[in-house]
Amino acid sequence: xxxxxxxxxxxxxxxxxxxxxxxxxxxxxxxxxxxxxxxxxxxxxxxxxxxxxxxxxxxxxxxxxxxxxxxxxxxxxxxxxxxxxxxxxxxxxxxxxxxxxxxxxxxxxxxxxxxxxxxxxxxxxxxxxxxxxxxxxxxxxxxxxxxxxxxxxx
Amino acid sequence: xxxxxxxxxxxxxxxxxxxxxxxxxxxxxxxxxxxxxxxxxxxxxxxxxxxxxxxxxxxxxxxxxxxxxxxxxxxxxxxxxxxxxxxxxxxxxxxxxxxxxxxxxxxxxxxxxxxxxxxxxxxxxxxxxxxxxxxxxxxxxxxxxxxxxxxxxxxxxxxxxxxxxxxxxxxxxxxxxxxxxxxxxxxxxxxxxxxxxxxxxxxxxxxxxxxxxxxxxxxxxxxxxxxxxxxxxxxxxxxxxxxxxxxxxxxxxxxxxxxxxxxxxxxxxxxxxxxxxxxxxxxxxxxxxxxxxxxxxxxxxxxxxxxxxxxxxxxxxxxxxxxxxxxxxxxxxxxxxxxxxxxxxxxxxxxxxxxxxxxxxxxxxxxxxxxxxxxxxxxxxxxxxxxxxxxxxxxxxxxxxxxxx
Numbered sequence: 360x361x362x363x364x365x366x367x368x369x370x371x372x373x374x375x376x377x378x379x380x381x382x383x384x385x386x387x388x389x390x391x392x393x394x395x396x397x398x399x400x401x402x403x404x405x406x407x408x409x410x411x412x413x414x415x416x417x418x419x420x421x422x423x424x425x426x427x428x429x430x431x432x433x434x435x436x437x438x439x440x441x442x443x444x445x446x447x448x449x450x451x452x453x454x455x456x457x458x459x460x461x462x463x464x465x466x467x468x469x470x471x472x473x474x475x476x477x478x479x480x481x482x483x484x485x486x487x488x489x490x491x492x493x494x495x496x497x498x499x500x501x502x503x504x505x506x507x508x509x510x511x512x513x
Numbered sequence: 514x515x516x517x518x519x520x521x522x523x524x525x526x527x528x529x530x531x532x533x534x535x536x537x538x539x540x541x542x543x544x545x546x547x548x549x550x551x552x553x554x555x556x557x558x559x560x561x562x563x564x565x566x567x568x569x570x571x572x573x574x575x576x577x578x579x580x581x582x583x584x585x586x587x588x589x590x591x592x593x594x595x596x597x598x599x600x601x602x603x604x605x606x607x608x609x610x611x612x613x614x615x616x617x618x619x620x621x622x623x624x625x626x627x628x629x630x631x632x633x634x635x636x637x638x639x640x641x642x643x644x645x646x647x648x649x650x651x652x653x654x655x656x657x658x659x660x661x662x663x664x665x666x667x668x669x670x671x672x673x674x675x676x677x678x679x680x681x682x683x684x685x686x687x688x689x690x691x692x693x694x695x696x697x698x699x700x701x702x703x704x705x706x707x708x709x710x711x712x713x714x715x716x717x718x719x720x721x722x723x724x725x726x727x728x729x730x731x732x733x734x735x736x737x738x739x740x741x742x743x744x745x746x747x748x749x750x751x752x753x754x755x756x757x758x759x760x761x762x763x764x765x766x767x768x769x770x771x772x773x774x775x776x777x778x779x780x781x782x783x784x785x786x787x788x789x790x791x792x793x794x795x796x797x798x799x800x801x802x803x804x805x806x807x808x809x810x811x812x813x814x815x816x817x818x819x820x821x822x823x824x825x826x827x828x829x830x831x832x833x834x835x836x837x838x839x840x841x842x843x844x845x846x847x848x849x850x851x852x853x854x855x856x857x858x859x860x861x862x863x864x865x866x867x868x869x870x871x872x873x874x875x876x877x878x879x880x881x882x883x884x885x886x887x888x889x890x891x892x893x894x895x896x897x898x899x900x901x902x903x904x905x906x907x908x909x910x911x912x913x914x915x916x917x918x
Contacts, residue, residue, distance in 0.1 A: 503593075
C-alpha cells in the first residue's frame with residue numbers, strides 16, 4: 360500500500376505527482392526528500408536501490424539524452440505502507456548518495472554503480488562489489504554486449 | 514532447561530532495542546591497536562562461509578575490529594541474462610539463484626511477469642504454488658539448521674549428527690518434489706499463468722506422511738540444540754542487531770522477525786493462496802543468533818501445517834490461466850513496470866521488471882534477501898571473536914548464489 364502521508368508530503372513540499380511508479384525527484388532535492396521520509400514519516404526500512412540505463416533515443420524531432428533512472432523503495436513497517444521514488448540523471452552527472460540516511464544504501468548503491476553505472480556522490484566507499492576492481496564497463500548498460508571479451512584471469 | 518515457547522504475532526517492546534552501532538568505516542591506518550594487529554582472510558574456500566564468500570578481518574589480539582566482505586565469486590550476470598532471454602526462457606535461469614529454494618525463485622519471477630501481463634492464475638494453481646513454497650521453506654530451513662549446527666562443530670556432541678538428521682528429513686521433501694516435477698533441485702515447475710504439472714495420484718497422502726514424520730522429529734533437534742548449554746552459550750546475546758539498523762539494512766524474513774518485528778509478506782501482502790489460509794507470523798525477541806534459530810524452527814512447524822491444510826482443501830479446475838505457452842515468444846506483456854515481492858525462506862524476494870512491449874524484459878532486477886543479510890556483517894562483526902564470526906554468518910542464512918547472482 361502506498362504511504363498516504365508521503366504522497367501528501369511530496370505533493371505539498373515538492374510539488375510532485377506520484378504517478379504510477381512514484382515521483383521523479385530532481386537530484387538536488389533527493390537528500391531532502393530522503394531525510395523527510397525517514398525522520399518525519401518514519402520510513403526506516405530501505406527495501407532496495409537499483410538503477411536502469413536508457414540510451415539516447417529519438418522521439419520525433421526531439422532527442423532524449425542518455426540517462427540513468429535510479430529507483431528507490433522505502434517502507435514504514437508500523438503502518439505497513441511503502442513508498443517508491445526515483446531520480447533521473449544524465450549519464451555523466453552524479454546522484455547524491457543516501458548511505459548517510461539509510462545504512463543499507465551503502466551496498467545497494469555499490470551494486471547499482473558496479474552493474475549499471477551511476478556515480479553516487481558522497482558515498483563513503485564507492486567500490487565495485489560484484490565484479491573485479493579492474494573490470495572495464497558496466498554490464499547492465501544497454502550497449503554492453505553479452506560476449507564482451509575480458510581478461511580470463513588476473 | 515530452555516523452553517521454546519511458540520510465539521505468535523505478539524510483540525512487546527521490552528528489552529533494549531537500540532544498541533550502540535559499530536563503525537564499519539573504521540580507518541585502520543589511524544587505529545591504535547592494544548595487542549597485535551593482524552589481517553585474516555577468511556574464505557573464499559572456507560567451509561563455514563556457506564558458498565564462496567571472502568571476509569577480510571582485522572584482528573586486534575583476538576577481537577575483530579573491522580570486517581570487509583568481498584562478494585562476487587558466484588556472479589553469473591543473471592540480470593543481464595534475463596535481458597537477453599525471453600520471458601518464457603528465464604524461469605529455469607533463476608532456479609539457480611537461491612539454489613536451496615528454487616520454487617520460490619520461480620514464483621517471484623513468474624508473479625512479476627503475470628502482473629505485467631495482467632494474467633490471472635487459477636485457484637488450483639495458486640494452491641499448488643503455496644503448497645510447494647511452504648514445503649520448500651521446510652527443506653530450506655532444514656538445510657540451514659544442518660549447516661548451522663555443523664558450523665558449531667564438535668561442541669554439539671558428535672558434530673555432524675544434527676547435520677545428518679536434517680539432511681535425512683530434507684530428502685523426504687526432495688522426494689515429494691521429484692515425484693511432482695521430475696527434478697530434485699531445479700524444478701522449472703512454475704510458468705507465467707500457472708504451474709506445469711498437476712498433482713500425481715496419492716501425492717497428498719504422501720505429503721501428510723512426510724509432514725507427520727518431520728513434525729515428530731523437530732523436537733529431537735530442539736533437544737539436541739536448544740537444551741544444550743554449549744549451544745545456548747554460543748548463541749544467546751551473540752550477533753545482536755537492533756531494530757533500527759535491521760530496517761535500514763533491509764533485512765527481512767526470519768532475520769528481521771527475530772528482532773520482534775512481525776514483517777511477513779505472506780500476511781501483509783497476501784499472494785497466491787495465502788489470503789485463504791491463516792498464516793501465523795513467528796517472531797522472537799532479542800535479535801540475536803538464538804532468536805533467529807527459534808524463529809526458523811518454529812516456522813518449520815507453521816509451514817507444515819499450512820501445506821497439509823491446503824492439500825486437504827485443494828480445489829479442482831485448471832492449473833494454467835492463459836493459453837498454453839508453445840513458443841519462446843508467447844509471453845509478450847505490454848510496456849510497463851512492476852515490482853512484486855514474496856516471502857522466500859530467506860525473506861523478501863522481489864523482482865522489479867521494466868517491459869518495453871517486446872518478448873524480452875528491458876530490465877529485470879532481483880532483490881535478494883541474502884545480499885541484504887550479508888550487508889549486516891560489517892556492522893555485526895566488530896567486537897566479536899573468530900568463533901562468533903562463524904556463528905553469526907551462519908545465523909544470517911546467506912546463499913551466495915542469490916547474493917551474487
